[in-house]
Amino acid sequence: MPRTQASLRAYVVQRLLLTGPMVLILLTLVFYFLRAAPGDPVGAILGEHSGPLADSIRRQLGLYDPLYVQYVDYLRRIFTGDMGNSIITQHSVAADIAQRLPATIELTVASMFVAVLAGMLLGVVSATRRDRPADVISRLVAAVLYNTPIFWFGIIMQLVFAVQFRWFDSGGRLSAQFAIPPRVTGLYTIDSLVAGHFRTFIDAVAHLILPALTLGLVLAGFFARLVRANMLQSLQADYVEAARARGIRPLDVFYRHALKNAMVPVSTAMGLTFAILMSGAILTESVFSWEGIGRYIFTAISNRDYPALQGAVVYYALIMVFLSVLIDIFNAWIDPRIRY
Amino acid sequence: MTLLDIEGLNVSYASRAGPIRAVISADLKIEAGQTLGLVGESGCGKSTLGKAILRILPDTATVTGSIRFAGLDLVTAEEPALRKIRGRNASLIFQDPMTRLDPLMTVRHHFLELIRAHEPDADEDDAMKRTRRVLTAVRIPPDRLDQFPHEFSGGMRQRIMIALALVFNPTLLVADEPTTSLDVIVEAQILQLLDSIKNEFEMGVLLITHNLGLIAEYAEEMAVMYAGHIAERGPVRDVFKEPLHPYTKGLLDSVIDLETRELHSIPGQPPDLLQPPSGCPFHPRCPSAMPVCTGAFPPTTRPRRDRTVACYLYPG
Numbered sequence: 001m002p003r004t005q006a007s008l009r010a011y012v013v014q015r016l017l018l019t020g021p022m023v024l025i026l027l028t029l030v031f032y033f034l035r036a037a038p039g040d041p042v043g044a045i046l047g048e049h050s051g052p053l054a055d056s057i058r059r060q061l062g063l064y065d066p067l068y069v070q071y072v073d074y075l076r077r078i079f080t081g082d083m084g085n086s087i088i089t090q091h092s093v094a095a096d097i098a099q100r101l102p103a104t105i106e107l108t109v110a111s112m113f114v115a116v117l118a119g120m121l122l123g124v125v126s127a128t129r130r131d132r133p134a135d136v137i138s139r140l141v142a143a144v145l146y147n148t149p150i151f152w153f154g155i156i157m158q159l160v161f162a163v164q165f166r167w168f169d170s171g172g173r174l175s176a177q178f179a180i181p182p183r184v185t186g187l188y189t190i191d192s193l194v195a196g197h198f199r200t201f202i203d204a205v206a207h208l209i210l211p212a213l214t215l216g217l218v219l220a221g222f223f224a225r226l227v228r229a230n231m232l233q234s235l236q237a238d239y240v241e242a243a244r245a246r247g248i249r250p251l252d253v254f255y256r257h258a259l260k261n262a263m264v265p266v267s268t269a270m271g272l273t274f275a276i277l278m279s280g281a282i283l284t285e286s287v288f289s290w291e292g293i294g295r296y297i298f299t300a301i302s303n304r305d306y307p308a309l310q311g312a313v314v315y316y317a318l319i320m321v322f323l324s325v326l327i328d329i330f331n332a333w334i335d336p337r338i339r340y
Numbered sequence: 341m342t343l344l345d346i347e348g349l350n351v352s353y354a355s356r357a358g359p360i361r362a363v364i365s366a367d368l369k370i371e372a373g374q375t376l377g378l379v380g381e382s383g384c385g386k387s388t389l390g391k392a393i394l395r396i397l398p399d400t401a402t403v404t405g406s407i408r409f410a411g412l413d414l415v416t417a418e419e420p421a422l423r424k425i426r427g428r429n430a431s432l433i434f435q436d437p438m439t440r441l442d443p444l445m446t447v448r449h450h451f452l453e454l455i456r457a458h459e460p461d462a463d464e465d466d467a468m469k470r471t472r473r474v475l476t477a478v479r480i481p482p483d484r485l486d487q488f489p490h491e492f493s494g495g496m497r498q499r500i501m502i503a504l505a506l507v508f509n510p511t512l513l514v515a516d517e518p519t520t521s522l523d524v525i526v527e528a529q530i531l532q533l534l535d536s537i538k539n540e541f542e543m544g545v546l547l548i549t550h551n552l553g554l555i556a557e558y559a560e561e562m563a564v565m566y567a568g569h570i571a572e573r574g575p576v577r578d579v580f581k582e583p584l585h586p587y588t589k590g591l592l593d594s595v596i597d598l599e600t601r602e603l604h605s606i607p608g609q610p611p612d613l614l615q616p617p618s619g620c621p622f623h624p625r626c627p628s629a630m631p632v633c634t635g636a637f638p639p640t641t642r643p644r645r646d647r648t649v650a651c652y653l654y655p656g
C-alpha cells in the first residue's frame with residue numbers, strides 16, 4: 001500500500017514538526033502562571049517581611065532579574081535538564097523527579113490498563129444489550145464509579161482489602177523484606193523480572209493492585225460511558241447495516257466494523273483522560289504512600305516549594321505532549337481520514 | 341420462472357407508542373431477469389419491504405407471511421441460511437453510498453471480507469482476480485483497490501457498492517433509492533450501468549424509488565405502495581397508460597404537470613403509520629372517496645389482465 005503509507009509518514013513528520021512550537025507554548029504558559037500567582041516563593045516561606053535573608057535568597061533565585069532574563073534562563077535550564085533545587089530539601093529537582101517518575105509511570109500504566117479493560121467491557125456489554133437489564137446495571141456501575149471521589153474510594157479499598165481481609169498492604173511499593181531490584185527501568189515490576197527475582201515481582205504486583213484498581217476503576221466509569229455512546233452510534237452506522245446485508249458474520253461485523261470505528265473517538269478521549277489520570281494520581285499516590293510524581297507535587301504544593309512544583313509541572317507537560325503525539329499517530333494509523 | 345415470490349408479507353416495528361405497521365399483507369413477484377419498480381412516497385414502507393427480503397431489519401421488527409426465494413422461505417429461514425443468501429444469491433444496494441462503506445477499510449478489504457465470509461478457503465489471488473473483474477464491470481480502475489472510501493466520489497462509491505453486490509453473480513438485486521443522493525448526470529450513468537449489468541448478469545432487480553421517471557425508463561413491472569399497502573400492480577406500460585388506483589393517478593398527474601411547469605401534488609399529507617386512517621388509508625386525500633372507503637381496507641381485485649388494485653372503485 002504505497003500511497004497510504006506515504007500519507008501516514010507525511011502525517012507523522014508534520015505532527016512531529018508541530019510538537020516543537022507546542023512544547024514552547026506550554027513551557028511559556030507554565031512560566032507565566034507560576035510567576036503570575038500572587039506572592040513569590042520566598043515571601044511564601046518567610047512571610048511577607050522582606051529582610052536581608054529574603055533579599056539574598058531572591059537574588060540567588062534570580063527573582064530580581066527582568067522577566068525576559070528570567071524567562072530565557074528558565075528555558076535554558078530546562079533544555080539542559082537543570083530544574084534548580086528544592087527550597088525545602090535542597091535536592092536537585094531533576095534528580096528527585098527522575099527518581100519518582102518510574103513509580104508514577106508504573107501506577108499510571110497499570111491504572112490505564114484497568115480502566116480500558118473494565119471500561120471497554122462495561123461499555124460493550126451496555127451497547128450490545130441496549131436498555132436490557134445488563135445495560136441498566138453496567139450503566140449504573142459506570143455512573144457510580146465515575147462519580148466516586150478517588151480519595152474516599154482509595155481509603156475504602158484500604159479498609160476492606162488491607163485492614164479487613166489483609167490481602168494486600170495498605171501502601172508503599174514493596175514490602176520491607178524485599179530489596180529494591182537493581183534499577184533498569186525504575187518500574188519495580190519490570191526490574192524484578194529482569195533481575196529474575198520472582199517473589200519480589202509478586203510482591204510489587206500485590207502492592208500495585210489496590211492503587212491501580214482505585215485509580216483505574218474510577219476512570220473505567222468514564223470509559224464505559226464513552227465506549228457505550230460510540231458503540232451505539234457505530235452499531236447503527238450505515239456501513240454496519242451494509243456489511244450485514246452482504247452476509248458478514250455478526251461477530252465480524254461487531255469487531256471489524258463497529259468496535260474499530262468506535263475506537264477512534266475513544267482513543268482521542270483517552271489522550272484527554274491522562275489529564276484526569278494525573279490529578280487522580282496525586283490523590284491516589286497520597287492515599288497509598290506511593291512515592292511518585294503525584295505525591296511529589298502534593299508535597300511541593302503543601303510546602304510552597306516552587307522550584308519543585310515548576311519542575312514537576314514541566315515534566316508533566318512534556319509527558320502530556322509526548323502522549324498526545326503518540327495518540328494522534330495511533331489514530332492516523334487506524335483512521336485514514338485523519339491523514340489529510 | 342418466478343425468482344422471488346412474496347405473499348401476505350407483514351412487517352411491524354415495536355415502538356413505545358405501539359406497533360408501527362410498515363408493510364401490510366403485501367404480495368409481489370419478480371421473474372428472473374426482470375426489473376420490478378416499487379414506487380411510493382417516503383415513509384410508505386418500501387425500504388422496509390426491501391430490507392425485509394434480506395431479513396436485515398432491526399430487532400424491533402416482526403415479519404410474517406412468506407418470501408419464497410432460492411428454494412427457501414426467507415421469513416422462516418434460520419440466520420445461518422439467511423447469511424449464506426445475503427451478498428451471494430441476493431444483494432442490496434442503498435441510497436447513500438457515502439456512508440455505506442466502512443471508512444477505516446480499504447476497498448480491497450471490503451472485497452476480501454465479503455469473499456472470505458462466503459468462501460472461507462478462498463485464496464487471496466483468486467479473490468482479487470474476481471474483484472478486478474467486477475470492478476472493471478462497474479468501471480472502477482482496479483489500481484485504486486488500496487484506497488479508502490473517502491478518496492472516492494459519491495458516484496464511484498455507489499459503483500463500488502454495486503461491484504460488491506455483483507461478486508457472486510446474485511440472481512436478485514434490491515436497489516433501494518440507488519441514485520437519490522447523486523446528481524443527475526451520475527444518476528443516469530449509474531442506472532445505465534445497472535441496466536447493462538442486469539442483462540449481463542441475468543439478475544432480477546427490485547428497484548425501489550420515489551421517482552416515477554426511473555420506473556418508466558428502467559422497469560418492466562411496477563407496484564405502487566401507500567401506507568404499507570400495495571395499492572396497485574401491473575406492467576409499467578399499462579399502468580402509465582391507464583392508472584387504476586386514484587393514488588397512482590395522483591402520482592402520475594404530478595409528474596405530467598411538472599413537465600408543463602405546473603406542480604399538482606396530491607393534496608394532504610402521507611398518513612402517520614402509527615395511526616393510519618381507517619379503511620382505505622388513502623381516503624382522506626382521495627378525490628373519489630365513498631362512504632364505504634372508511635370502513636374496511638378494500639379487497640385486492642384483478643380488473644385487467646396482469647393488473648391488481650386495492651380500491652373500492654374496482655369491485656371484483
Ligand code: SF4
Nearest residue numbers: 620623626633651652
Ligand atoms: S378505496 Fe376509496 S378511498 Fe381508497 S383509493 Fe379507492 S376510492 Fe379512494
